Amino acid sequence: MVQLESITKIFNRGRPDEFTALEGVSLLVEAVKVTVFKGPSGSGKTTLLGIIGCMAKPTAGRVYVDRQEITSLPERFLTHIRRRTFGFIFQQFHLIRGISAVENVMLPALTTGEPRAAIRRRALELLGQFGLSGKADSRVEWLSGGEAQRVAIARALVNRPSVVIADEPTAHLDTTLSRDFLAGMEILKAEGKTILIASHDPLVYGAALVDRVVEMRDGRIIDGAAA
Amino acid sequence: MSLVERHRNILDFAISSLARRWKKNLALLAVYTFTVFVLASVIFFTEAVKREARAVFQGAPEVVVQRLMAGRHDLVPQAYVEGLSRITGVREVRGRLWGYYYEPSTGANYTLVASGDPSVQPGTVAVGRGVARTLLAEKGDLLPLKGARGEYVSFEVARVFSSESELVSADLIEMHPEDLRGLFGMPEGFYTDITLKVRNPKEVTVVADKIRRLFPDTRPILRDEILRTYDSVFDWRSGLLLVIFAGAVTAFIIFAWDKATSLSLEERREMGVLKAVGWETSEVIAMKSWEGIVISLAAFLAGVLAAYLHVFVSSAALFEPVLKGWAVLYPRYDLVPHIDPYQILALFFLTVVPYTVATVVPSWNAATVDPDLIMRQ
Numbered sequence: 134m135v136q137l138e139s140i141t142k143i144f145n146r147g148r149p150d151e152f153t154a155l156e157g158v159s160l161l162v163e164a165v166k167v168t169v170f171k172g173p174s175g176s177g178k179t180t181l182l183g184i185i186g187c188m189a190k191p192t193a194g195r196v197y198v199d200r201q202e203i204t205s206l207p208e209r210f211l212t213h214i215r216r217r218t219f220g221f222i223f224q225q226f227h228l229i230r231g232i233s234a235v236e237n238v239m240l241p242a243l244t245t246g247e248p249r250a251a252i253r254r255r256a257l258e259l260l261g262q263f264g265l266s267g268k269a270d271s272r273v274e275w276l277s278g279g280e281a282q283r284v285a286i287a288r289a290l291v292n293r294p295s296v297v298i299a300d301e302p303t304a305h306l307d308t309t310l311s312r313d314f315l316a317g318m319e320i321l322k323a324e325g326k327t328i329l330i331a332s333h334d335p336l337v338y339g340a341a342l343v344d345r346v347v348e349m350r351d352g353r354i355i356d357g358a359a360a
Numbered sequence: 361m362s363l364v365e366r367h368r369n370i371l372d373f374a375i376s377s378l379a380r381r382w383k384k385n386l387a388l389l390a391v392y393t394f395t396v397f398v399l400a401s402v403i404f405f406t407e408a409v410k411r412e413a414r415a416v417f418q419g420a421p422e423v424v425v426q427r428l429m430a431g432r433h434d435l436v437p438q439a440y441v442e443g444l445s446r447i448t449g450v451r452e453v454r455g456r457l458w459g460y461y462y463e464p465s466t467g468a469n470y471t472l473v474a475s476g477d478p479s480v481q482p483g484t485v486a487v488g489r490g491v492a493r494t495l496l497a498e499k500g501d502l503l504p505l506k507g508a509r510g511e512y513v514s515f516e517v518a519r520v521f522s523s524e525s526e527l528v529s530a531d532l533i534e535m536h537p538e539d540l541r542g543l544f545g546m547p548e549g550f551y552t553d554i555t556l557k558v559r560n561p562k563e564v565t566v567v568a569d570k571i572r573r574l575f576p577d578t579r580p581i582l583r584d585e586i587l588r589t590y591d592s593v594f595d596w597r598s599g600l601l602l603v604i605f606a607g608a609v610t611a612f613i614i615f616a617w618d619k620a621t622s623l624s625l626e627e628r629r630e631m632g633v634l635k636a637v638g639w640e641t642s643e644v645i646a647m648k649s650w651e652g653i654v655i656s657l658a659a660f661l662a663g664v665l666a667a668y669l670h671v672f673v674s675s676a677a678l679f680e681p682v683l684k685g686w687a688v689l690y691p692r693y694d695l696v697p698h699i700d701p702y703q704i705l706a707l708f709f710l711t712v713v714p715y716t717v718a719t720v721v722p723s724w725n726a727a728t729v730d731p732d733l734i735m736r737q
Contacts, residue, residue, distance in 0.1 A: 183732035188636065209640060215731075216638035227633045230626075231380035241637040243369040246362030252369075288637065 134164035134327055135185050135296070140194035142180050142352075154180040155191070156352045163345075164295070167318065167328040169338040172349035178331035179300050181349070185329065186298045187215040216241065220289030222299040226281050228273040228288075234280075235260060235269040238287045245292065252291070259287035263317065279310040286317055296327040303334045315340050367650075370643060374650035377630070389659055395612040396663025396711055397670070403703050404671040405679060406595065411698055413590045417583055421452070421555035422564050424581045425571060435550040440575060444556055447570050449563050455551030457540050461505060461533070466494045468531070472505075472543070475534035482536040484518035490530030492520045503533075508545030515539065617718060628726050635731040644727035645720060652719030656712040663711075664704065672697040 142155040155177045162168055162185065170178040183189040184196060187203060190211075195204050198214060206214070220241075228237045238256035243249075260269050263283040273281060282302070289297055299318075303311040311334065318328055319342050330337060338346050348356035378385050425444065427436040438455065445453045457474035470491055480486050485503055487495075497503055502514045521529040541548065558564050568580040623631075631644050639647075670676060 180732075188732035189730050209642075212638060212640045221636060223636070227629075227636065229630055229633060232376055236376070240373075240634065241639075243373055244366055244639050244643045246366040248365055249369055249372065292638065 134199065135162040136160070136197040136200075137162075137181075137185070138195040138197075140181075140184060140191045140196070142177075142184060142189070143192045146192065154352050155184070158194070158352070158354055160347065160354065162327065162329065164327050165322070165325050166344040167322055167330070167342050168345045168347060169343050170329070170331045170347050170349055171333055171338045173333060175351075176349040177352040178333075178349055180352075182298050182300055182329060182331050186219040186221060186296075187211045188221075216245065216292055218294055218296055220292065220294035220297045222282070222285050222289045222297065222302055224301040224304050226285040228281060228284060230274045231272060233270045234265060234273055234276065234284045234287075237273055237284055238291050240291075241288060242291045256287065256291055259290055260284070262320075263287055278305055279313060282306065282310070282314060283317070286314075290321075294326070296329065297321055299328070299330045299332075301332055301334075302330060303332060303337055308336065311336050315342065318342060366643075367646065370647050371650045371654075374647050375654060377647070378651055378654060385655060389655060389662075391612050392655065392659035392711075392715075393662045393666070395609055396660050396707070397666045398609070399711070400664045400667030400707060401670050401676065401679060403707065404667055404699070405676045407700060407703065408671060408696065408698055410591055412696065414587060417587055417590075420583055421454075422558045422561065422583050423556050423568060423571070424456075424583075425554040425556065425575070426579045426581065427553075427575075428577055428579055433553075435546065435552065436554055436578075438549045438551070440578070441551070441554055443574065444554060444571065447567060447574070449559050449567055450556050451559055452555075452557040454555050456553050456555055457537050457546065458552045459540070459544050459546075463495075468494050470533050471531050472533045472535060472540060474537035474540045477534065479518060480534050480536055481518070482539055483515060484536070485515040485539075486519040486521060486532075486534040487517055488521050488529040488532040491533055492517075505533075505543060507543045513539075513543055623722050623726050631723070631726045632729060632731070632733055635727065635729065641727045645723050648723035648727070649716060649720050652716040653712070656715040660708060660712050664707070668697070668699070 137158055137160045140155055140158040141153070144152045144154055158177075158181060170181060172178055180189070184191050187196075187198070190204060195202055197203070198218060201214075203211060203214060229240070235253065235256050238259060239249075239252045242252040242255070245252075257266070257269055260266055260283075263286060265280060265283055265287070268276060268280060268284075273284060276284065282305075286297075289299075297318075302314055306314060315337065318330075322328060322342055330343075332338060337343070346357050347354055425436070425440070427434045427440070436455065441453050441455050444450060459472050461470045461472050462468075463470060468491075475486065477486070487497060487503070492498065495503065497517050497520075499517055499520060501517045503517055504512045504514045507513050515535060521532065535543075540546070546552075556567075558567050564582055564584070568582060571578060571580045631648075634644050634647070635641070670678065
């Protein structure tokens, strides 16, 4: 599904504040499984998810998505692969304030060339799945934390991606809402999605639905590299 | 089809994005529209008045001959009319009788002209609408005018000129030639000036040279010279008006430049989110460009439409004192609507294009950030 070969990522290269976020990371991410990347802050989890999800390019190494080498592709093609393959759930949700929940969910699909009505229909269906039908037209700043996260999940799914990437999804949620999130992931797994989660929350990496835990520290995988 | 759909969706989002910051954008739209309105009004008005003047002078004689005495305008003897008629290429030589009349009670200057019109009988006058308005005179009223010897002579208003000719007839009083001579005490056998027509318009300057040689004490004034003077007078006036509004235009440029070239933190964050959820750099820039196009196009259309209504429906009510230039007898007339596509295009390129381009540059910087940056916030 996604294969990483000797990935290194260096930020601010050649400058005094140069920082190596990942060093020689090799990994095979299996399809239709839930993989959790755990480790302390600064261990490289978010950077690794960014590279897997085609959001950033590695400084060295190769990335294969569905056996296609994507590291050398220009931004345009990379964006196309990202849009088609990956759905992102961010730690801060990153919903756009001032527009409704359904409009936020529609955002990733607006540039696909699909008619607006079809995108809206699908966005409403997704909100319905997450119990937010009644909040579809509410502005996102009026929603509670749990509702906002469910809108963010619906947004991640609107382009029907095969892989869902969530970065510290429970960082701002209490235990009940965290369990709700995991229940949502359970449904996605059952639908055949591959799920990658970065988290240092024991509730997440200890959950029953998790197939594999990859432990990271100082930009390296220290446990769980082999599938 | 998918490209159209894609841009429709991006445009929809751009409009909703503008609506979210409606206070700031409404203020920008208002100032932008006002600037386009001022520029378009000046262009429409100046061009329409120039066209009007050209139309009025179309049937006028090609040459007016004045006699000078010690550098001052003097009366022309009848013998000059006969002399000018003998110049080759000249046709229709006519002596004109006219003068100025100051009316102290209204502070207005009227132009009194001897009329060849049979409807203007001795003892009657035809007056322009400006005269009729200031003196509250209607057809059948008596109009007293003070003569050269201090006596008042009353004339019956036989006709008030139609409003179509008001641009040139506002201050006009037409009367019988004998009445005009009597009122001003002008001797028989003399005229104020002489008009002549030339058979071949290309020979007008040659004829003017001949006149100067044959009658060295005269000054031939060509119709084209008058038209050029009119054009430059209105150009000068429109320039004056633009100078008055230069402050407003400059304020707009600074305001628009600031708005267009700087992105708020919120806008930068939104652009990062769009990239993170799968928008390409070019799509984010397209969205910001659409915002610029929507604002500038709306301001352009509203400004041009308002200027059209202002100039051609309300007769440029706001600019009247500066642009028309009459002291007391403001002419009231509707200008014939005319729009020069070249000028509209020039205005478009001076307003819409710079603003749209100015919005793209900072968006480019903001849109080229790595999408993974948003994951670190």
